Amino acid sequence: MRTPQPAANHHMSPRDIVSEAWRNLTTGTTGAAIWAPCLALIITMLASLDIGAIGQLVTTAHQWNQAGASLLTVTAPGHVDGVLCDALGTLPSIRAAGAIRAHPAEVRAVTTPSSSIPVHAVTTGFVGARAGAQALLPTQTVGADPGIFAGPEVVDRYTLTPGGTLGVTLSGTFTQAHIAGTYVYPADGRQSGLAYAIVAPEPPGPHSAPFDQCWVDAPKSDPNHTATLLRSTVIPSAGPQELPAEVTQVNASLGTELDLNAFNHRPTRLIPIAAGVAAFAVGWWITRRRRLEMASSLHAGMDRASLVTQTAIETGIWAAMACMIAYPLITLSIHTLPAQDIAPLTTRTGLYILQGFTFTLAGALLAASTIKEKHLFNYFKDR
Amino acid sequence: MPLELTGLTHDFGPGPLFTNLTATCLPGRVYAIMGPSGSGKSTLLAIAAGWLPPTAGSVERTGMPVVRWAFQNPHGLPRRTALDHVTLPLLTLGIRRPHAQVEAMALMEKFNLSHVALREFRALSGGEAQRLLLARALASRPDLLLVDEPTAQLDPTSSALVATSFSALAGTGAVVLVATHDPDIITACTDRINLADFR
Numbered sequence: 401m402r403t404p405q406p407a408a409n410h411h412m413s414p415r416d417i418v419s420e421a422w423r424n425l426t427t428g429t430t431g432a433a434i435w436a437p438c439l440a441l442i443i444t445m446l447a448s449l450d451i452g453a454i455g456q457l458v459t460t461a462h463q464w465n466q467a468g469a470s471l472l473t474v475t476a477p478g479h480v481d482g483v484l485c486d487a488l489g490t491l492p493s494i495r496a497a498g499a500i501r502a503h504p505a506e507v508r509a510v511t512t513p514s515s516s517i518p519v520h521a522v523t524t525g526f527v528g529a530r531a532g533a534q535a536l537l538p539t540q541t542v543g544a545d546p547g548i549f550a551g552p553e554v555v556d557r558y559t560l561t562p563g564g565t566l567g568v569t570l571s572g573t574f575t576q577a578h579i580a581g582t583y584v585y586p587a588d589g590r591q592s593g594l595a596y597a598i599v600a601p602e603p604p605g606p607h608s609a610p611f612d613q614c615w616v617d618a619p620k621s622d623p624n625h626t627a628t629l630l631r632s633t634v635i636p637s638a639g640p641q642e643l644p645a646e647v648t649q650v651n652a653s654l655g656t657e658l659d660l661n662a663f664n665h666r667p668t669r670l671i672p673i674a675a676g677v678a679a680f681a682v683g684w685w686i687t688r689r690r691r692l693e694m695a696s697s698l699h700a701g702m703d704r705a706s707l708v709t710q711t712a713i714e715t716g717i718w719a720a721m722a723c724m725i726a727y728p729l730i731t732l733s734i735h736t737l738p739a740q741d742i743a744p745l746t747t748r749t750g751l752y753i754l755q756g757f758t759f760t761l762a763g764a765l766l767a768a769s770t771i772k773e774k775h776l777f778n779y780f781k782d783r
Numbered sequence: 784m785p786l787e788l789t790g791l792t793h794d795f796g797p798g799p800l801f802t803n804l805t806a807t808c809l810p811g812r813v814y815a816i817m818g819p820s821g822s823g824k825s826t827l828l829a830i831a832a833g834w835l836p837p838t839a840g841s842v843e844r845t846g847m848p849v850v851r852w853a854f855q856n857p858h859g860l861p862r863r864t865a866l867d868h869v870t871l872p873l874l875t876l877g878i879r880r881p882h883a884q885v886e887a888m889a890l891m892e893k894f895n896l897s898h899v900a901l902r903e904f905r906a907l908s909g910g911e912a913q914r915l916l917l918a919r920a921l922a923s924r925p926d927l928l929l930v931d932e933p934t935a936q937l938d939p940t941s942s943a944l945v946a947t948s949f950s951a952l953a954g955t956g957a958v959v960l961v962a963t964h965d966p967d968i969i970t971a972c973t974d975r976i977n978l979a980d981f982r
């Protein structure tokens with residue numbers, strides 16, 4: 401008589417599954433020492449290509465912003481509401497906003513009394529003199545002292561530093577002007593006029609005079625939408641005729657519009673898909689390569705769930721090894737890029753690593769689920 | 784419960800290998816499947832295992848949940864040890880590894896494989912690998928054992944060990960089918976199925 405048999409589909413204990421996976425890894429059965437570097441290379445190459453292209457976009461956008469190409473102005477002399485203009489800076493679509501008006505004061509440096517320095521009154525948003533507000537123009541300040549802001553050519557000519565002073569005659573009277581800060585306004589193709597100038601922030605108030613221009617920086621918005629917002633700061637004239645309220649770009653030399661969709665149109669846009677397919681294929685193929693030995697294990701009584709779990713452990717470990725090789729390599733390639741802002745690139749790297757890992761695992765698990773004991777028979781039939 | 788082969792016919796295309804083959808294979812007996820090379824011995828084993836549907840006829844295998852092969856071309860995990868191969872089926876039966884290894888060693892000893900226990904599978908000779916996978920098949924305590932040309936690569940001493948193991952397994956109530964044209968093995972079997980009788 402036969403002794404009672406254990407159930408044919410008895411499950412292996414988790415401990416035995418782990419130990420089998422570990423033995424497969426350490427004996428070289430999984431080929432981890434070869435496949436992990438191969439997978440790392442594939443992920444690194446594909447990711448670096450795409451991240452290089454994204455880096456270019458980041459650089460272009462950075463140059464665009466640096467050159468003030470994202471700055472738009474509306475010009476309506478004596479008809480711009482400064483409070484309204486400043487308030488635009490608090491909108492989510494607008495990074496910073498401020499109004500400006502030519503100041504009639506005659507300012508001459510005491511050292512060069514023959515030439516006058518143009519003066520502009522600005523709202524606090526223009527140079528970020530209000531707490532928590534972003535400056536429209538990049539500024540350099542010490543503390544938050546009140547005072548004037550000097551443009552780059554004035555700074556050069558009189559060697560000024562934030563916190564210092566400039567001896568001037570203001571409409572004939574001598575005074576020491578306090579330099580609250582300096583602002584950046586390079587000659588990179590933008591409207592001239594502010595490079596050799598000083599601006600004086602004017603605290604907002606209900607009785608403050610209207611301004612000539614409102615400036616906004618909206619690097620991530622549709623220019624038409626921004627223009628509409630700008631025009632809303634123009635106070636309608638009392639008279640019958642419509643005021644000309646022209647919207648212009650502070651620097652039009654880089655084109656009128658940054659391609660906000662450039663990311664979705666980049667030549668490497670399909671690489672994330674390719675990388676996913678490649679990782680899946682690698683996981684699939686490397687597991688399929690072992691189908692005879694896996695079929696052999698199934699025929700030795702290993703149940704499907706145990707085989708798939710074992711494959712998950714093995715693949716998880718060598719795919720993680722691949723990621724640990726690929727991550728520093730991609731990071732290294734990022735640092736060779738001229739991009740100033742690498743945050744979006746490191747995010748991308750993380751996505752590539754995560755995708756590489758999960759798709760490799762998915763490919764391997766699908767392969768392990770489709771291997772059949774019968775492969776053994778087909779094998780010897782096809783020998 | 785016996786293995787019932789009823790009216791089996793198989794044809795891969797060029798003409799039937801066997802026609803209307805009917806046999807009742809009883810537990811406790813060892814059947815020699817006889818015939819020259821290419822006569823369809825392996826094909827009949829695959830049909831009996833349920834791995835290949837026959838062109839006609841049916842196979843009844845009730846009460847035989849564990850079916851194991853000892854293939855002519857043994858396939859294992861090239862870099863895992865011989866011992867690991869025989870231990871695996873015992874682990875799947877819920878036996879803890881230390882006990883499983885002891886039992887596996889005992890099985891390997893019966894096939895004269897103790898000295899290669901810690902060798903990698905890929906380093907075994909053809910005959911050693913074949914015997915190893917036979918030992919592994921026995922470790923699963925099969926109800927139906929299908930053996931394909933077990934002695935093609937074996938010396939007489941090993942052949943005798945292998946033949947003994949068939950009777951031992953049959954002694955526990957299993958059905959054993961052995962495809963062979965080795966006269967020594969045929970003599971050791973209790974019953975014969977000659978494919979020449981079913982042309």
Ligand SMILES: Nc1ncnc2c1ncn2[C@@H]1O[C@H](COP(=O)(O)OP(=O)(O)O)[C@@H](O)[C@H]1O
Pocket residue numbers: 781795800818819820821822823824825826827962
């Ligand atoms: N999958 C298959 N497709 C077509 N012909 C096959 C297949 N498997 C085996 N054959 C043929 O069937 C015949 C019998 O094969 P087989 O059962 O292996 O014989 P034996 O085991 O007796 O040597 C051979 O001629 C072989 O070439």
Ligand SMILES: [Mg+2]
Pocket residue numbers: 821824825826931932962
């Ligand atoms: Mg054969």
